[in-house]
Amino acid sequence: MPPVVGFVGVSGSGKTTLITRVLPELRSAGLRVAVLKHAHCGFDMDRPGKDSFRVREAGAAEVLIASRTRWAHLGELEGDLDEPPFRELLDRFDPARVDLVLAEGFARESYPKIEVHRPALGEPPRCWPADPWVIAVASDGPLAVAPPARRLDLNAPLEVTGFLLVQLAGGGASRLRAG
Secondary structure, eight states, X not given: OOOEXXXXXXXXXXXXXXXXXXXXXXXXXXXXXEEEEOOSSOOOOSOTTSHHHHHHHTTOSEEEEEOSSOEEEEEOOOTTOOOOOHHHHHTTSOTXXXXXXXXXXXXXXXXXXXXXXXXXXXXXOSSTTTOTTEEEEEESSOOOXXXXXXXXXXXXXXXXXXXXXXXXXXXXXXXXXXX
């Protein structure tokens, strides 16, 4: 399993925005990065009228779509099943193709996380300081973060990228593994 680090925080805190700002920098550093995103409710990536949508709607348990440039694997969960376990989802990434997984959400799981916190939202951090898996808090306001966690500037994606690269290079690589 490739190393994994998550971005957690309350809704609207900027988790996706931070990931989209850090990801190109990690790619520029030569890393092949995958993203695992948690969705709280149902979602659909397919579009009505497309063949893949039609066969899924007709009852296919799984649909694999492939072309020269991309592939996607859509699976249907039956009935009231729980969502797939976090580790099972991580195991779906191919370590031969992925150097790092950035996860968004999965706040209750035991894995390294950067908490995204905006004091202007009027909410305290969701996970830090109680969660020992929080390795940093990225915030756009003053916040005293005690070691071993570190405070990062939410508006400085290069700082967040640098922190992740140090972690991967050995300054904390063992901490970028799920528990």
